[in-house]
Amino acid sequence: MIFRKQREAKKSRSQRQNCLWLLPFAIHTLFFFLLIFSNNTFSQYYNSGTDNGFIKWRQIKTDKFQIIYPDFYEKKAQEFASVLQTVHNVVGKSLNAPPPNIPFLLHTNTAYSNGLSVWAPKRIELWMTTSPTNYAYPWSWQLAIHEWRHSVQVYALKKGVSKALINTFGEHIYGLLLGIYIPNWFLEGDAVVAETALTPTGRGKTPDFNMYFKAQVMDKGRYCLDKALHGSMKDFVPDHYILGYHLVSFTREKYDKDIWGDMLENVGRNFWKIQIFGDSEKRKIKINEQELYNEMLDTLSRKWKEEDKLYYENKKDIPSKRLSSETNFYCNYLSPKKINDSTILALKTSYYETPKLVEITLNKEEEIFSPGRILHSYYDSREGYLIWSEYKPHFRWENQNYADLVEYDANKKQYNLITQSKRLYTPAYNPKNPNVIAAIEDDALNCQHLVIIDKTTGNIIKKFQDNGECVSLSYPAWDDKNNNIYIIKSNEQGKSIGRFNMFNDSYTEILAPSFNNISKPTYYNDRLYFIGDYNNTYQVYSIDLKQNSYYLYKHTKSRYGVMDFTFSGNNIIISDYTADGSIINLQPLTVVDSIAKNTSTPMFPLADTITKQENFILTKEYIKDTVWESKKYRKLSHLFNFHSWAPLYINIDSKDIGIGVSAFSQNLLGTSTLEGGYKYLIEEKRDEYFVDYTYQGWYPIIKCSFKYGKRNIIFDTVRNYDYYSSWDEYNAGINIEFPYSWTLNNWNYYCKYSFLYSLRSITPGYNFVDALTLFNTSGFGLSWGVIQSMASNDIVPRWGQTLNLNFQRSITSDNAHIIAINATTYIPGFARNNSFQIDLNFQKNSPTVYYFPNEVAFTRGVVGKFPTYFYGGKINYNLPLSYPDLAIGWFVYIKRLTARGFFDFGVFDNEYINSFGTDIQMDFHFLRLEQAFNIGIRLGYVPQEKNFFANLLFNINI
Numbered sequence: 001m002i003f004r005k006q007r008e009a010k011k012s013r014s015q016r017q018n019c020l021w022l023l024p025f026a027i028h029t030l031f032f033f034l035l036i037f038s039n040n041t042f043s044q045y046y047n048s049g050t051d052n053g054f055i056k057w058r059q060i061k062t063d064k065f066q067i068i069y070p071d072f073y074e075k076k077a078q079e080f081a082s083v084l085q086t087v088h089n090v091v092g093k094s095l096n097a098p099p100p101n102i103p104f105l106l107h108t109n110t111a112y113s114n115g116l117s118v119w120a121p122k123r124i125e126l127w128m129t130t131s132p133t134n135y136a137y138p139w140s141w142q143l144a145i146h147e148w149r150h151s152v153q154v155y156a157l158k159k160g161v162s163k164a165l166i167n168t169f170g171e172h173i174y175g176l177l178l179g180i181y182i183p184n185w186f187l188e189g190d191a192v193v194a195e196t197a198l199t200p201t202g203r204g205k206t207p208d209f210n211m212y213f214k215a216q217v218m219d220k221g222r223y224c225l226d227k228a229l230h231g232s233m234k235d236f237v238p239d240h241y242i243l244g245y246h247l248v249s250f251t252r253e254k255y256d257k258d259i260w261g262d263m264l265e266n267v268g269r270n271f272w273k274i275q276i277f278g279d280s281e282k283r284k285i286k287i288n289e290q291e292l293y294n295e296m297l298d299t300l301s302r303k304w305k306e307e308d309k310l311y312y313e314n315k316k317d318i319p320s321k322r323l324s325s326e327t328n329f330y331c332n333y334l335s336p337k338k339i340n341d342s343t344i345l346a347l348k349t350s351y352y353e354t355p356k357l358v359e360i361t362l363n364k365e366e367e368i369f370s371p372g373r374i375l376h377s378y379y380d381s382r383e384g385y386l387i388w389s390e391y392k393p394h395f396r397w398e399n400q401n402y403a404d405l406v407e408y409d410a411n412k413k414q415y416n417l418i419t420q421s422k423r424l425y426t427p428a429y430n431p432k433n434p435n436v437i438a439a440i441e442d443d444a445l446n447c448q449h450l451v452i453i454d455k456t457t458g459n460i461i462k463k464f465q466d467n468g469e470c471v472s473l474s475y476p477a478w479d480d481k482n483n484n485i486y487i488i489k490s491n492e493q494g495k496s497i498g499r500f501n502m503f504n505d506s507y508t509e510i511l512a513p514s515f516n517n518i519s520k521p522t523y524y525n526d527r528l529y530f531i532g533d534y535n536n537t538y539q540v541y542s543i544d545l546k547q548n549s550y551y552l553y554k555h556t557k558s559r560y561g562v563m564d565f566t567f568s569g570n571n572i573i574i575s576d577y578t579a580d581g582s583i584i585n586l587q588p589l590t591v592v593d594s595i596a597k598n599t600s601t602p603m604f605p606l607a608d609t610i611t612k613q614e615n616f617i618l619t620k621e622y623i624k625d626t627v628w629e630s631k632k633y634r635k636l637s638h639l640f641n642f643h644s645w646a647p648l649y650i651n652i653d654s655k656d657i658g659i660g661v662s663a664f665s666q667n668l669l670g671t672s673t674l675e676g677g678y679k680y681l682i683e684e685k686r687d688e689y690f691v692d693y694t695y696q697g698w699y700p701i702i703k704c705s706f707k708y709g710k711r712n713i714i715f716d717t718v719r720n721y722d723y724y725s726s727w728d729e730y731n732a733g734i735n736i737e738f739p740y741s742w743t744l745n746n747w748n749y750y751c752k753y754s755f756l757y758s759l760r761s762i763t764p765g766y767n768f769v770d771a772l773t774l775f776n777t778s779g780f781g782l783s784w785g786v787i788q789s790m791a792s793n794d795i796v797p798r799w800g801q802t803l804n805l806n807f808q809r810s811i812t813s814d815n816a817h818i819i820a821i822n823a824t825t826y827i828p829g830f831a832r833n834n835s836f837q838i839d840l841n842f843q844k845n846s847p848t849v850y851y852f853p854n855e856v857a858f859t860r861g862v863v864g865k866f867p868t869y870f871y872g873g874k875i876n877y878n879l880p881l882s883y884p885d886l887a888i889g890w891f892v893y894i895k896r897l898t899a900r901g902f903f904d905f906g907v908f909d910n911e912y913i914n915s916f917g918t919d920i921q922m923d924f925h926f927l928r929l930e931q932a933f934n935i936g937i938r939l940g941y942v943p944q945e946k947n948f949f950a951n952l953l954f955n956i957n958i
Contacts, residue, residue, distance in 0.1 A: 046116070046118055047670045047673065048125055048398065048399065048670060049398020049399050049670060050397055050696045050697065051107060051109065051397060051399045051400060051669065052109065052394075052397045052399075052400050053397070053671075053697050053698050055070045055071075056070070056071045056632075057069065057070060057071065057632075057633035057635070057669070058070075058071045058074065058077070058630050058631065058632055058633055059630065059631060059632075060077060060078070060081050060628045060629070060630045061631075062085075063101065064084070064085065064088050064099075064101055065084045065085075065088070065099075065101060065102065065104060066101065066102070066103040066104065067080060067081055067084070067103075067104045068103055068104065068105050068106065068668060068669075069105075069106040069108070070106070070108055070109075071632075072444055072445075073106060073108050073444075073445065074630065075445065076108075076128070076445050076446065076470075077106065077630070078626075078627065078628055078630075079140075080104075080106070080140055081626070081628045082623050082625065082626050082628075083140065083141055083144050083618075083623060084104070084144055084148070085624070085626065086618065086622050086623045086624070087144055087145055087148065087198070087618060090198060090614065090616045090618075091144075091149055091152060091194060091198070092148075092149070092152035092155075092156075093614070094194075094197075094252075094257040094258060094260070094261060094613070094614065095152050095153065095156050095190075095258075095260060095261035095264060096156070096262070096265065097152050097155050097156035097261065097264075098155075099148050099151055099152050100122070100151050100152070100154075100155040102122050102123065102124055102148075102151050103122070103124070103668050104123075104124045104125075104126060105123055105124070105125045105668055105669070106126050106128055107125065107126065107128065107399045108128050108129075108444065108445075108446055109399070109400040109444070110399060110400065110401055111129060111375070111391055111392070111401045111402050111403035111423050111442075112127060112375075112391070113127055113128075113129050113130060113131040113134065113139060114126075114127040115127070115143045115147040116147070117147045117148075117150035117151055117154075119154055119171050119172070119174040119175055120170070120171045120172040120174070120175055120643055120644050120664070120666075121171060121641050121643035121644075121666050121667075121668065122171050122174075122643070124147045124148065124150075124151065126140070126143045127399075128140060128143075129423065129442050129446050130442075130446065130448065130472040131376065132378075132425055132426050132440065132472075132474030132475060132488075132519070133376050133519070134472070134490070135201050135202070135203065135206050135517045136201050136490055136494040136495035136513075136514070136515045136516065136517055136518075137199055137202070137490075137492075137515070138472075138490075141199070141492070141618060142195055145194050145195045145198055145618070146192070146194065147191075149190065149191045149194040149195075150187060153182070153186075153187055153191075153264065154174045154178065156261060156264040156265060156268065157174065157178075157182075157264055157267060158174075158268060159265055159268035159269045160269035160270070161269065161270075161271065161272050162177060162267075162268040162269070162271060163268070169644060169645060169646060170642075170643050170644030170645055170664075171643045171644050172643070172644040172646065172664070173644075177267065177268070177271060179929070179931070180271075181267045181271060181276075181277045182267065182277055183229070183289075183928070184240045184244070185229060185240040185243050185244035185247060185248075186247070186260070188244045188245075189240065189241065189244020189245045189246070189247055189248040189249075190244065190248045190260060192204060192209070192241055192244065192245040192248075193245060193248045193249050193252070193610055196245070196249075196607050196610060196611070197607075197610040197611050197614040198617065198618050199617060199618055200494070200515045200617055201494070201515040201517070202607070203241070203245070204245050204249065204604065204606065204607040204610070205515075205603065205604060206533060207517075207533050207536055207537050207538050207561050208242075209241075209242050209245055209246075210604060211537065211538070211560045211561045211577055212236070212238045212242060212577075213242055213243070213246065213300070214300075214304050214307075214560060215560045215577065215578060215579040216236065216237070216238060216579055217297065217300070217301060217304065218301075218304055218305075218308065219578070219579035219580075220235070220579050222297050222301075223237060224887050225289065225290050225293045225887075226887035226890070226893035226925070226928065227885050227887065227893070228243055228293065229243070229893075229925075229928060229930075230893050230895065230930075230932070232883070232885050232895065233351060233792070233793055233883050233895050233896050233923070234329065234330075234351070234883035234885065235330060236330040236579075240930075246296055246300065246606070247292060247293065247296055248260065249606040249607070249609070249610050250292070250295075250296040250299065250606065251287065251292065252610055252613060253606060253609045253610070255285070256613070257610070257613040257614070259280075259283075259285075262280040262282055262283055262285075263277060263278055263279070263287070265282075266279055266280050266281055266282070278292075289928075290890075303605070311557070314557075318557065318587050318588065318590065318592070319587060320586070320587045321585065321586045321587070322583055322584070322585055322586075323344055323360050323363065323573070323584040323585065323586055324346065324360055324363070324584035325360070325363055325364065325365050326363075327350075327580070327581075329350060329351070329352060330350065330351065330580055330581045331348060331349060331350035331352075331353075331580075331581045332348070332349045332350070332563075332575075332581040332582040333346040333347070333348055333358075333360075333575055333581070333582055333583060333584045334346060334347045334348075334349065334377045334564055334575055334582060335347050335377060335379055335564045335575070336564060336565070336566050336573050336574075337379075337380075337381040337566055338566055338567070338568045339381070341568070341569075342361055342362065343359055343360065344359070344360045344361075344573060344584060345358070345359055345360075345368070345381060345386075346358055347374065347377055347379065348365075349377070351791065351792040352792075352793050352832050352833060353791050353832075354370050354788075354789050354790070354791050355370065355371065355374065355377075356368070356369070356371075357369060357370075357371060357379075357386070357408075360584065368408075368410065369408070369413070369415075369745075370745070370746045370789070371388070371406075371408070372390045372391070372406065372743055372744075372745050372746050372789075373390055373391040373743075373746075373789075374388045374389070375388070375389045375390065375391055375403055375425065376425070376426065378426050378475075379427075380427055380428045380429050381429075382429035382431075382434045383434055384409065384410045384411045385407055385408070385409055385410070385429070386407065386408040386410065387405060387406070387407045387418070387427050387437065388405070388406055388427065389403045389405060389406075389424055389425050389426065389427060389439070390403070390404055390405075390406040391403060391743075392404050392421075392742075392743060393741060393742070393743065395739075395741055395742055396699055396739060396740065396741075402420075402421050402422060402423055403422065403423045403424055403425055403442075404418070404419045404420060404421070404424065405417075405419045405422070405424050405427050405439065405453070405458075406418065407455070415744075415745055418437075418455055418458045419453070419458045420458070422441065423441065424439040424440065424442075424451070424453075425439060425440040425448075426440055426474055426475045426476065427439040427453075427476075428475075428476050428477060428478060429478075430478055430482060431478050431479075431480055431482060432482045433482075434455070435454065435455045435456055436452060436453070436454065436455065436461075437452070437453045437455055438450065438451070438452055438453075438476040438478060438485050439451055439476065440473045440474060440476065441460070441463070445470065446470075447470035447471070448471065448472050448473045448474075449463050449464060449465070449466070449473070450463070450464040450466075450476055450485060450487055451463045451464070464500050464505060464507075465505070466489075466507060467507075469491070471489050471491045472489070472490040472491070473487055473489055473490070474487070474488045474519070475487065475519060475521055477521045477523050477528070479523045480523060483501065483503070484499045484500065484501055484502065485499070485500045485502065486498070486499050486500075486510075486523060487499075487500065487521070488518060488521060488530075491513070492619065492620045493513035493620075494513040494514045494515040494516070495513060495515070495516065495517065495518050496509055496511055496512055496513040496514075497509075497510055497511035497521060497528070497530065498510060510528070510543060510545070511543060511597060512597065512598065514598075514599075514600070516532055516534055516599075517532075517538075518530050518531065518532045518533070519531050520564065520565070522565070522566070522567075524567050526544070526545055526546050527542040527543065527544055527553075528542060528543045528545055529541070529542045529555070529565070530542070530543075531562055531563075531564075531565070534552070534554075534595055534599050536604065537558060537560065537561050538558070538561035538562050538563070538577075539554055539555070539556045539557070539561075539562055540554070540556045540565050540572065540574065541553060541554050541555065541595075542555060543597075550596060550597060551594040551596060551597065552594065552595050552596070552597055552599070553593075553594050554591065554592050554593040554594060554595065555572060555589060555590065555591060556572070556587075556592070557592055557593075558574070558576050558577070559578075560576075560577045560578065560579075561576075561577045562574050562575065562576060562577070563575040563577055563582045564582075567589065568586065570588060571586050571587065571588055572586075572587060572588075572589045573585070573586050574587070635669065635671070635697065638667055638668065638669075639667055639672045640665045640667065640672065640674065641665055641666060641667045641668065642663065642664070642665045642674075643664060643665065644663070644664050645661070645662065645663040645677075646661070646663075647661055648660060648661070649661070649662055649679035649680075650662045650664075650675075651675075658679055658680065658681070658682070659679065659680040659682065660677055660678045660679035660680055661677045661678045662675060662676070662677035663676055663677055670696070671695060671697035672693075672694070672695050672696075672697070673693070673694045674691070674692070674693045674694075675690075675691075676691040676692070677689075677690065678690075686709055686710040686711070686712070687709050687710065688707060688708070688709030688710075689707065689708045689709060690705070690706065690707045690708075691706045692704070692705045693705070699738070700736045700737060700738050701736070701738075702734065702735075702736055702737075703734070703735040703736075703737070704732075704733070704734050704735075705731075705732070705733050705734075705735075706730075706731070706732045706733075707729070707730075707731045707732075708728075708729070708730050708731070709728070709729065710726060710727070710728050710729075711726065711727055711728075711729050712726035713847065713851050727762050727763065728762070728763040729760060729761070729762050729763075730759075730760065730761040730763075731758060731759075731760050731761075732758060732759045732760075733756060733757060733758030733759070734756065734757050734758075735754055735755070735756040736754065736755045736756070737752055737753070737754040737781075738752065738753045738754070739751075739752045740752070746788060746789040747788055747789070748785075748786070748787050748789065749785070749786050750783070750784070750785050751782070751783065751784045752781075752782070753780075753781070753782055754780070754781035754782075754783075755779070755780055755781075756777075756778065756779045756780075756781070756808065757776070757777070757778050757779075758777045758778075758808075759774075759775075759776055760774070760775055760776075760777065760850075761774045762774070762850075775810045775811070775812050775814065775816065775850075776810065776812070777808050777809060777810050777811065777816070778809070778811055779806065779807050779808030779809065780805075780806075780808075781804075781805065781806045781807075782804070782805040782806075783802070783803070783804050783805075784802065784803045784804075785800065785801065785802035785803070786800060786801055786802075787800035787801075787802070787826070788800055791833065793833045793880065793896075794833050794835065795833065795835065795878040795879075795880065795900075796826055796835050796837050796878050797826040798826060798827075798828040798829075799826055799827070799828065800824075800825070800826040801823075801824070801825050801826070802822075802823070802824045803821075803822070803824075804820075804821070804822045804855075805820070805821050806819075806820045806821075806855050807819050807820075808852060810849075810850070814849055814850075815846065815849065816846045816849040816850035816852070817844070817845075817846050817852075818843065818844065818845050818846070818852035818855065819842070819843065819844045820841075820842070820854075820855030820856050821840075821842045821843075821856075822839065822840070822841050822855070822856050823839070823840045823841075824837065824838070824840075825837075825838045826838075829877060829878070829879060831879070833880050834877070834878065834879045834880075835877075835878050836875070836877055836878075837874075837875075837876040837877075837878060838873065838874070838875055838876075839857075839873055839876075840872075840873045841856040841857065841870070841871065841872055841873065841874075841906075842856070843855060843856045843869075843870045843871075844869055845866070845867070845868060845870075846868070847866045847867070847868060851866055857874070858870065858872070858906060858908075859904040859905065859906040859913055859914065859915050859942075860874075860904050860915050860917070860938070860940055861904075861940045861941070861942045861947070861949040862908075862913055862915065862942065868909055869907070869909050870906060870907065870908055870909075871907055872904065872905050872906025872907060873904070873905055873906075874903070874904045875902065875903045875904075876900050876901070876902045877901045877902075878898065878899075878900050879898065879899055879900075880897070880898050881896075881897040881898060881899050881920075882896070882897050883895065884896075890927070890928055891926070891927065892924055892925070892926055893924060893925040893928075894922055895923045895924060895925070895932070896922070896923040897920070897921070897922055897923075898920075898921050898922075898923070899918055899919065899920055899921075900918065900919040901916075901917075902915075902916065902917060902919070902940075903915075903916045904916070913942060913944050913945070914942070914943065914944070915940050915941060915942045915943075915949075916940060916941060917938060917939050917940025917941060917949075918938075918939060918940075919936055919937070919938045919953060920936050920937055921934055921935065921936030921953060922934065922936060933954075933955070934953075934954070934955040935952075935953065935954050935955075936952075936953040936954075937950060937951070937952060937953065938950060938951040938952075
């Protein structure tokens, strides 16, 4: 290293610490972030995690698509290929663009259902397990249409100048164009339009995409456009899927099905003119987002007022008593269960609290406990026991997870894990023997079976076979004599209800398949009750099992829809949706109407319009059984996939950007990522060249890195001089990490052991007596934590503890070393969503030999310190100040204001320094970009130095 003594008057600490002089630069940087690097820019690099490293992969590759899947999934992959072949010519037709040839990566060992379309590198990832809450259509068919439509949207931008940029810089230019020009409401809304228009059902043909929006508008009034676009942290706002579906389909009804294709093409060809999405030079049409929103709501409001008028005219006078408590914020009371004549159990959810099971007695509620992640908000109860399916992650592989049965003994307050490493859903107790449970098991091919489980052992004691047909099943319901189990079956014909006989394993269909969305069958007094959408609103219906009637009997007339139900004598208890969330109502169990069993699927006007525009419905008759050539997908030959480069420094892990150049590689399995390039550090005024490589295909995660650049540190003395040390450094290292994570109740645990080795070469201009020039280092790291699940509006966890330990030293007698320990504790504050955060830190470094980069955070407001020993702490208090939902024109939309008071203290060698102050921060959206940002200011004071300091705070919430 080089140590230089510079004879100049030492600048005051306040000058060096006060960062307000950076404000103009920071503001320009902020605008750069906002305008260029919005949500889609970083999310395009998204790595969803890895599958089990022992999986062997195969592929089906054609001139239209590529499917990559586990080798045991051959049959289902062949079927999926035929679906893709069928929809290829129709999925992009209304956007005037063919679907691109893009890889489909199938995740099959999962407990959740999802799809993801990404463009850097380009791929579609599908999680193939069917959820019991899915509408009446095959899940994989829905995924094929929805996610491929996303790829069509992006590919439609590849026109003119955009095409030249994409061919030059790579695939992440797609994300840049999306982030700047294409709103998320269009991307998701148009994909929902496609799945609705091209299928006999779809989310646009279910009450879900009507009831939430209708309740909000009718009872709360229409929100301003910014609130509708970006949501709220205090009020429920229908998401961009619902809003986008209505905006996109309304525009197609007003113009034609090709209108949005013209808008995308116009952006692709003319983005350099700062063309706003919604302009079409070809058609001479300009769609104003605000005017479109108002016009769409005017039309829907007229329709909803007519429906409301008809509802009140036909509403029978059914006495109703509210059981759930009045709240001053939006919350849902779900899955009500009768405990006794005066007590109801329910699952309560809200933005302000984690999900809780509560007992409701005479409009007063008492919290029982906070469970883990209850899948599908569904549980069963019997004789003081509660059972549900709970999400359980694999300790290592992110894309391998489970749905295990968990039971809670309310009398003993015990939490028991019944099964391990299974995928089981919607469990139901046997009415005669609570040690026997019926549930739905999802197998390796994502086919679902009705199984019977012995609660005492967790073993499956019986599995019902359904003629070898691969179907989706949900919500088993026992009859009162333990003879039959009723169940909902879903396949390409829609949803039906059938009955399994416990003694002869026979299956009898009692409600024919249709594309009506039905759920949650319950046997009660010789009738089978269930929730159905036969009148465009979820209501409770029943089938008379004794008379085998031609009719379905309707028992509720909910204004917006019934979410759940149960019984109490001659009464029905319903979870009734309102604009303030789902409330629990008690009403007499009567028949209010009847309809024919073969009633056709309901149709919403917008859904009817877009369906007629497409003139194609994907049904089994269109799909040809084809044997597709498949072959082994070799991991080694597909290890690197260079997809993009940028004339900027971009750190994918830290979401950091700056001046420089970057190039990226990521393989389709997400196991191999490589990033390299050059960056210029403005504050330190130095260059750095870097290459970072990570491999996650084995249990240990292997990270390799190489860096070359100039480093420097500053030593302050008690005299009026500064001591500088600067040097050029080559740093090559390897880090091997062993992660492990698990959950228990609503607590998340993790630990990670890491071992590292590095080779460092230092090239000084002048030699310092103790300096090293070429040396090896080895080290060890430990991260451990236990964190309670957070509510949506929590700023930091309310309960938790983390510990990080890092040790590294040179393998020489010179003993360059660093030891760093950081412990963080979270404790609930004095009000809702308030928390204390307490940090304790220790670090020992070797500045006169080699100064390792700091592993702990020093006292805020103190800079220019490079001590041998540091120990100290931080006490933070985090609290929300307000949720204004304030739109300042179209410029800024403010969601939340928060504050963090802090007191820091530290000992730098033998010098004690403390500081105190506050951070005031704002969660907001800028220029109606979808990405949420956080900006704030830190104001503090260092008593020992009599120095006030201020910092601009900025964060992108990815």
